[in-house]
Amino acid sequence: MTNQELIQLFAEALECEASSIDPQQPIAAYGEWNSLAWLTIISLLDERYEIQLTGKEIRGFVTVNDVIESVTAKASVA
Amino acid sequence: MCARIAALSYYLPERLVSNGDLQAENPTWDMERVGQKTGIESRRVAAADQTATDLAFAAAERLFSNSSVRRDEIDYLLFCTQSPDHALPASSCILQNRLLLSVNCGAIDFNQGCSGYIYGLQLANALISSRSARNVLLLTGETYSKYIHPQDRSVRVLFGDAATATVISEDRPGALVVATEVGTDGAGCNNLIVPIGGARRPYAGESLREVCDENGSIRTEANLFMDGQELFAFTLKRVPALVNRLLEKTGLTAEQVDTFVFHQANAFMNEHLRTKMHLPKEKVPLSLQDVGNTVSNTIPLTLSRIAPQLTPGSKVMLVGFGVGYSWGACQLEWGEVEVSND
Numbered sequence: 001m002t003n004q005e006l007i008q009l010f011a012e013a014l015e016c017e018a019s020s021i022d023p024q025q026p027i028a029a030y031g032e033w034n035s036l037a038w039l040t041i042i043s044l045l046d047e048r049y050e051i052q053l054t055g056k057e058i059r060g061f062v063t064v065n066d067v068i069e070s071v072t073a074k075a076s077v078a
Numbered sequence: 079m080c081a082r083i084a085a086l087s088y089y090l091p092e093r094l095v096s097n098g099d100l101q102a103e104n105p106t107w108d109m110e111r112v113g114q115k116t117g118i119e120s121r122r123v124a125a126a127d128q129t130a131t132d133l134a135f136a137a138a139e140r141l142f143s144n145s146s147v148r149r150d151e152i153d154y155l156l157f158c159t160q161s162p163d164h165a166l167p168a169s170s171c172i173l174q175n176r177l178l179l180s181v182n183c184g185a186i187d188f189n190q191g192c193s194g195y196i197y198g199l200q201l202a203n204a205l206i207s208s209r210s211a212r213n214v215l216l217l218t219g220e221t222y223s224k225y226i227h228p229q230d231r232s233v234r235v236l237f238g239d240a241a242t243a244t245v246i247s248e249d250r251p252g253a254l255v256v257a258t259e260v261g262t263d264g265a266g267c268n269n270l271i272v273p274i275g276g277a278r279r280p281y282a283g284e285s286l287r288e289v290c291d292e293n294g295s296i297r298t299e300a301n302l303f304m305d306g307q308e309l310f311a312f313t314l315k316r317v318p319a320l321v322n323r324l325l326e327k328t329g330l331t332a333e334q335v336d337t338f339v340f341h342q343a344n345a346f347m348n349e350h351l352r353t354k355m356h357l358p359k360e361k362v363p364l365s366l367q368d369v370g371n372t373v374s375n376t377i378p379l380t381l382s383r384i385a386p387q388l389t390p391g392s393k394v395m396l397v398g399f400g401v402g403y404s405w406g407a408c409q410l411e412w413g414e415v416e417v418s419n420d
Contacts, residue, residue, distance in 0.1 A: 035293050043350045055308035
């Protein structure tokens with residue numbers, strides 16, 4: 001799983017272009033990154049990589065990079 | 079001794095709240111998107127003076143009117159609700175009286191939500207197998223609407239009120255209860271909860287303060303709170319394992335099960351569960367478009383609606399999961415069930 005694949009996955013959930021997602025940006029900067037988008041992200045991560053994110057982890061994420069790092073770390077353990 | 083589901087009915091309160099109604103009331107909610115994701119277009123909501131026992135009473139009366147089961151045959155009443163009429167007495171005692179059931183009839187409430195119907199079938203099966211009862215009336219009735227803050231999008235769009243009635247019998251024809259499997263993880267108790275109003279945290283002025291969360295939803299601590307992401311994660315972790323445990327117990331394969339009736343949480347979650355378990359669409363009915371997530375009612379309500387398409391001998395698995403956390407599954411072998419639909 002590459003960072004680019006993850007950004008593509010976020011873009012699918014947010015229904016936007018991957019190029020419009022900047023990993024350095026806070027998640028809060030994306031208006032459409034709401035609770036419904038998170039559900040899609042949880043489901044896509046589970047479906048494609050069998051990786052599960054908990055609500056507690058999600059609440060701790062500030063930037064897009066935080067999500068990428070957490071998911072990448074989980075993938076390396078799995 | 080075999081326990082069979084002999085009769086089934088359900089009742090929905092009259093008041094219908096559509097996505098359009100919610101949109102008009104809350105202009106900032108994106109109800110079109112909510113409708114697409116959840117699969118819910120409208121839900122029924124109990125009237126201000128209508129409680130879960132009123133709904134359950136109506137479901138039971140419908141069952142007695144439309145089936146051959148007589149009320150004097152009922153010797154045990156199980157009532158599943160999380161919105162009882164009073165802290166005490168048990169709502170089932172109130173229902174025994176209203177339904178004119180025998181005074182020799184046992185009556186208990188049990189507090190479960192989305193897994194409640196499975197628990198009810200398991201208890202009814204145990205009562206019949208142990209010769210403690212011959213005809214059990216299992217009622218589910220829920221009015222989450224009374225706990226929901228009108229400006230809390232996270233739960234208001236999802237939940238609907240409803241009640242169902244099921245008779246489980248030792249000597250009538252019906253759908254055989256083959257096996258059940260349940261599980262619990264109270265570590266998730268805070269993720270779907272009405273925090274105050276019980277003995278642990280009685281009502282007090284400060285706790286009724288309205289708070290706006292990061293998604294713009296407003297609620298007090300006397301309202302229903304749901305952490306949808308945690309619930310979703312829980313479901314993905316527990317439900318496939320639950321289904322596998324029951325398959326192991328019955329010796330069936332997933333391919334041999336003809337129909338899976340899952341708790342109708344929301345279309346998005348149910349669809350994801352279905353694809354994760356590689357189940358074909360036609361084996362997994364959805365019935366929440368016009369009623370929403372009706373908690374302990376979703377499984378018997380869906381079962382009532384699909385009953386005309388089920389053939390005797392077909393293998394139906396019921397799967398409930400949610401508040402607690404609590405989960406359970408039941409394998410049925412379908413038979414002649416007297417179903418009274420809306």
